[in-house]
Amino acid sequence: MAAARTNNTVDTWLRVGRRKVHGARAGLVVGLAVLAGCAGNLAQLEPAVAPGGTPGIVATALSLTGVAYRYGGDSPEEGFDCSGFVRYVYARHGIVLPRDTASMAAALPQVPLAVRLPGDLLFFHTAAGRHVGIYMGQDKFVHAPSVRTGAVRVSDVRAGYWWRRLAGIRRPVVPLWSSAYRARLRRVEGPTPSTDR
Structure with a gap:
Protein backbone atom coordinates (compact mmCIF):
# COMPACT_ATOMS: atom_id res chain seq x y z
CA MET A 1 0.00 0.00 0.00
CA ALA A 2 1.21 3.53 -0.70
CA ALA A 3 0.02 7.01 0.13
CA ALA A 4 0.51 10.28 -1.73
CA ARG A 5 -0.23 13.68 -0.17
CA THR A 6 -2.29 15.99 -2.39
CA ASN A 7 -3.82 19.32 -1.28
CA ASN A 8 -3.40 18.51 2.43
CA THR A 9 -5.19 15.17 2.11
CA VAL A 10 -3.80 11.70 1.89
CA ASP A 11 -4.79 9.69 -1.16
CA THR A 12 -4.38 6.05 -0.18
CA TRP A 13 -4.23 3.40 -2.86
CA LEU A 14 -3.61 -0.27 -3.27
CA ARG A 15 -2.48 -2.15 -6.31
CA VAL A 16 -4.67 -5.24 -6.78
CA GLY A 17 -3.45 -7.22 -9.72
CA ARG A 18 -3.00 -4.54 -12.39
CA ARG A 19 -5.55 -2.08 -10.95
CA LYS A 20 -5.07 0.75 -8.48
CA VAL A 21 -7.86 1.04 -5.93
CA HIS A 22 -8.33 4.51 -4.41
CA GLY A 23 -9.82 6.06 -1.27
CA ALA A 24 -12.70 4.33 0.49
CA ARG A 25 -12.46 1.38 -1.87
CA ALA A 26 -8.90 0.87 -0.65
CA GLY A 27 -10.25 0.49 2.89
CA LEU A 28 -12.66 -2.20 1.71
CA VAL A 29 -9.87 -4.02 -0.11
CA VAL A 30 -7.69 -3.80 3.01
CA GLY A 31 -10.49 -5.45 4.99
CA LEU A 32 -10.84 -8.17 2.39
CA ALA A 33 -7.08 -8.68 2.28
CA VAL A 34 -7.05 -9.16 6.05
CA LEU A 35 -9.68 -11.85 5.64
CA ALA A 36 -7.76 -13.53 2.88
CA GLY A 37 -4.67 -13.75 5.07
CA CYS A 38 -1.82 -15.33 3.19
CA ALA A 39 -4.10 -16.86 0.58
CA GLY A 40 -3.47 -13.84 -1.62
CA ASN A 41 -6.36 -14.33 -4.05
CA LEU A 42 -9.34 -12.13 -3.16
CA ALA A 43 -11.48 -13.81 -5.80
CA GLN A 44 -11.33 -17.09 -3.87
CA LEU A 45 -12.84 -15.71 -0.64
CA GLU A 46 -15.86 -17.60 0.62
CA PRO A 47 -19.03 -15.58 1.32
CA ALA A 48 -18.60 -13.81 4.66
CA VAL A 49 -20.67 -12.05 7.27
CA ALA A 50 -21.17 -8.39 6.34
CA PRO A 51 -19.15 -5.75 8.21
CA GLY A 52 -20.57 -5.38 11.67
CA GLY A 53 -22.15 -8.84 11.43
CA THR A 54 -25.64 -7.58 10.55
CA PRO A 55 -27.20 -4.13 10.68
CA GLY A 56 -28.80 -5.07 14.02
Whole structure:
Protein backbone atom coordinates (compact mmCIF):
# COMPACT_ATOMS: atom_id res chain seq x y z
CA MET A 1 0.00 0.00 0.00
CA ALA A 2 1.21 3.53 -0.70
CA ALA A 3 0.02 7.01 0.13
CA ALA A 4 0.51 10.28 -1.73
CA ARG A 5 -0.23 13.68 -0.17
CA THR A 6 -2.29 15.99 -2.39
CA ASN A 7 -3.82 19.32 -1.28
CA ASN A 8 -3.40 18.51 2.43
CA THR A 9 -5.19 15.17 2.11
CA VAL A 10 -3.80 11.70 1.89
CA ASP A 11 -4.79 9.69 -1.16
CA THR A 12 -4.38 6.05 -0.18
CA TRP A 13 -4.23 3.40 -2.86
CA LEU A 14 -3.61 -0.27 -3.27
CA ARG A 15 -2.48 -2.15 -6.31
CA VAL A 16 -4.67 -5.24 -6.78
CA GLY A 17 -3.45 -7.22 -9.72
CA ARG A 18 -3.00 -4.54 -12.39
CA ARG A 19 -5.55 -2.08 -10.95
CA LYS A 20 -5.07 0.75 -8.48
CA VAL A 21 -7.86 1.04 -5.93
CA HIS A 22 -8.33 4.51 -4.41
CA GLY A 23 -9.82 6.06 -1.27
CA ALA A 24 -12.70 4.33 0.49
CA ARG A 25 -12.46 1.38 -1.87
CA ALA A 26 -8.90 0.87 -0.65
CA GLY A 27 -10.25 0.49 2.89
CA LEU A 28 -12.66 -2.20 1.71
CA VAL A 29 -9.87 -4.02 -0.11
CA VAL A 30 -7.69 -3.80 3.01
CA GLY A 31 -10.49 -5.45 4.99
CA LEU A 32 -10.84 -8.17 2.39
CA ALA A 33 -7.08 -8.68 2.28
CA VAL A 34 -7.05 -9.16 6.05
CA LEU A 35 -9.68 -11.85 5.64
CA ALA A 36 -7.76 -13.53 2.88
CA GLY A 37 -4.67 -13.75 5.07
CA CYS A 38 -1.82 -15.33 3.19
CA ALA A 39 -4.10 -16.86 0.58
CA GLY A 40 -3.47 -13.84 -1.62
CA ASN A 41 -6.36 -14.33 -4.05
CA LEU A 42 -9.34 -12.13 -3.16
CA ALA A 43 -11.48 -13.81 -5.80
CA GLN A 44 -11.33 -17.09 -3.87
CA LEU A 45 -12.84 -15.71 -0.64
CA GLU A 46 -15.86 -17.60 0.62
CA PRO A 47 -19.03 -15.58 1.32
CA ALA A 48 -18.60 -13.81 4.66
CA VAL A 49 -20.67 -12.05 7.27
CA ALA A 50 -21.17 -8.39 6.34
CA PRO A 51 -19.15 -5.75 8.21
CA GLY A 52 -20.57 -5.38 11.67
CA GLY A 53 -22.15 -8.84 11.43
CA THR A 54 -25.64 -7.58 10.55
CA PRO A 55 -27.20 -4.13 10.68
CA GLY A 56 -28.80 -5.07 14.02
CA ILE A 57 -25.58 -5.76 15.98
CA VAL A 58 -25.26 -2.24 17.39
CA ALA A 59 -29.01 -1.98 18.06
CA THR A 60 -28.94 -5.27 19.98
CA ALA A 61 -25.94 -4.11 22.00
CA LEU A 62 -27.60 -0.78 22.84
CA SER A 63 -30.81 -2.53 23.91
CA LEU A 64 -28.80 -4.14 26.73
CA THR A 65 -27.46 -0.92 28.28
CA GLY A 66 -28.16 -0.90 31.98
CA VAL A 67 -27.87 -4.69 32.41
CA ALA A 68 -25.78 -5.37 35.51
CA TYR A 69 -22.12 -6.36 35.34
CA ARG A 70 -21.34 -9.83 36.65
CA TYR A 71 -18.00 -11.59 36.32
CA GLY A 72 -18.52 -14.68 34.16
CA GLY A 73 -22.05 -13.57 33.25
CA ASP A 74 -23.38 -14.14 29.76
CA SER A 75 -27.10 -13.33 29.80
CA PRO A 76 -29.37 -10.36 30.60
CA GLU A 77 -30.91 -12.35 33.46
CA GLU A 78 -27.66 -13.01 35.32
CA GLY A 79 -25.65 -10.04 34.04
CA PHE A 80 -22.64 -9.77 31.73
CA ASP A 81 -18.91 -9.56 31.86
CA CYS A 82 -17.29 -7.92 28.83
CA SER A 83 -16.76 -11.03 26.69
CA GLY A 84 -20.07 -12.58 27.76
CA PHE A 85 -21.82 -9.42 26.59
CA VAL A 86 -20.09 -9.39 23.19
CA ARG A 87 -20.67 -13.10 22.67
CA TYR A 88 -24.36 -12.80 23.64
CA VAL A 89 -24.95 -9.91 21.21
CA TYR A 90 -23.35 -11.74 18.28
CA ALA A 91 -25.10 -15.02 19.16
CA ARG A 92 -28.46 -13.23 18.82
CA HIS A 93 -27.49 -12.76 15.17
CA GLY A 94 -26.35 -16.33 14.61
CA ILE A 95 -22.63 -15.58 14.94
CA VAL A 96 -20.65 -17.77 17.34
CA LEU A 97 -17.64 -16.14 18.99
CA PRO A 98 -15.19 -17.64 21.49
CA ARG A 99 -16.15 -17.19 25.15
CA ASP A 100 -13.26 -15.16 26.53
CA THR A 101 -11.51 -11.98 25.42
CA ALA A 102 -8.14 -13.56 24.69
CA SER A 103 -9.73 -16.26 22.51
CA MET A 104 -11.75 -13.67 20.58
CA ALA A 105 -8.60 -11.66 19.89
CA ALA A 106 -6.75 -14.78 18.75
CA ALA A 107 -9.56 -16.09 16.50
CA LEU A 108 -10.62 -12.92 14.65
CA PRO A 109 -8.76 -10.87 12.02
CA GLN A 110 -7.30 -7.52 13.07
CA VAL A 111 -8.23 -4.35 11.19
CA PRO A 112 -6.52 -0.92 11.18
CA LEU A 113 -7.98 1.87 13.29
CA ALA A 114 -8.59 3.96 10.16
CA VAL A 115 -11.06 1.45 8.68
CA ARG A 116 -13.01 0.57 11.85
CA LEU A 117 -16.73 -0.03 11.34
CA PRO A 118 -19.76 -0.31 13.62
CA GLY A 119 -19.83 -3.84 14.99
CA ASP A 120 -16.04 -4.20 15.17
CA LEU A 121 -14.63 -5.36 18.48
CA LEU A 122 -12.34 -3.00 20.39
CA PHE A 123 -9.77 -4.64 22.66
CA PHE A 124 -8.10 -2.92 25.59
CA HIS A 125 -5.38 -3.65 28.14
CA THR A 126 -6.62 -2.52 31.55
CA ALA A 127 -5.31 -2.87 35.09
CA ALA A 128 -7.71 -5.79 35.52
CA GLY A 129 -6.50 -7.51 32.33
CA ARG A 130 -8.05 -7.64 28.87
CA HIS A 131 -11.31 -5.91 27.96
CA VAL A 132 -13.56 -5.95 24.86
CA GLY A 133 -16.46 -3.83 23.62
CA ILE A 134 -18.52 -3.32 20.45
CA TYR A 135 -17.74 -0.26 18.34
CA MET A 136 -20.92 1.64 17.44
CA GLY A 137 -19.52 4.46 15.26
CA GLN A 138 -18.62 8.10 15.96
CA ASP A 139 -15.88 6.98 18.38
CA LYS A 140 -18.38 5.39 20.79
CA PHE A 141 -18.49 1.80 21.97
CA VAL A 142 -20.84 -0.24 24.14
CA HIS A 143 -19.45 -2.63 26.74
CA ALA A 144 -19.81 -4.21 30.17
CA PRO A 145 -16.93 -2.42 31.92
CA SER A 146 -16.61 -3.65 35.51
CA VAL A 147 -18.20 -4.19 38.89
CA ARG A 148 -17.20 -0.63 39.80
CA THR A 149 -19.13 0.96 36.92
CA GLY A 150 -21.97 -1.46 37.47
CA ALA A 151 -23.69 -2.00 34.12
CA VAL A 152 -23.51 -2.21 30.32
CA ARG A 153 -22.90 1.32 29.06
CA VAL A 154 -21.70 3.48 26.16
CA SER A 155 -18.22 5.05 26.41
CA ASP A 156 -16.06 7.26 24.20
CA VAL A 157 -13.05 5.38 22.82
CA ARG A 158 -11.13 8.66 22.47
CA ALA A 159 -11.57 9.49 26.15
CA GLY A 160 -8.16 9.47 27.80
CA TYR A 161 -8.60 6.29 29.82
CA TRP A 162 -9.81 4.11 26.96
CA TRP A 163 -7.66 5.69 24.22
CA ARG A 164 -4.45 5.05 26.17
CA ARG A 165 -5.43 1.40 26.65
CA LEU A 166 -6.70 0.57 23.15
CA ALA A 167 -4.79 -2.56 22.09
CA GLY A 168 -6.43 -3.41 18.77
CA ILE A 169 -9.55 -3.86 16.68
CA ARG A 170 -10.87 -7.18 15.44
CA ARG A 171 -13.69 -7.81 13.00
CA PRO A 172 -16.13 -10.71 13.15
CA VAL A 173 -16.16 -10.70 9.32
CA VAL A 174 -15.07 -14.24 8.70
CA PRO A 175 -16.54 -17.15 6.76
CA LEU A 176 -17.86 -18.68 9.98
CA TRP A 177 -19.00 -21.86 8.27
CA SER A 178 -15.64 -22.51 6.62
CA SER A 179 -13.48 -25.40 7.75
CA ALA A 180 -10.53 -23.00 8.17
CA TYR A 181 -12.41 -20.84 10.67
CA ARG A 182 -13.74 -23.84 12.59
CA ALA A 183 -10.23 -25.30 12.81
CA ARG A 184 -8.85 -21.96 14.02
CA LEU A 185 -11.59 -21.71 16.66
CA ARG A 186 -10.91 -25.27 17.86
CA ARG A 187 -7.19 -24.48 18.23
CA VAL A 188 -7.99 -21.42 20.35
CA GLU A 189 -10.89 -22.66 22.45
CA GLY A 190 -11.46 -26.37 21.97
CA PRO A 191 -14.79 -27.68 20.59
CA THR A 192 -16.97 -25.13 18.81
CA PRO A 193 -19.39 -23.55 21.33
CA SER A 194 -23.09 -24.15 20.83
CA THR A 195 -25.48 -21.35 19.87
CA ASP A 196 -28.37 -22.57 22.02
CA ARG A 197 -27.98 -19.93 24.74
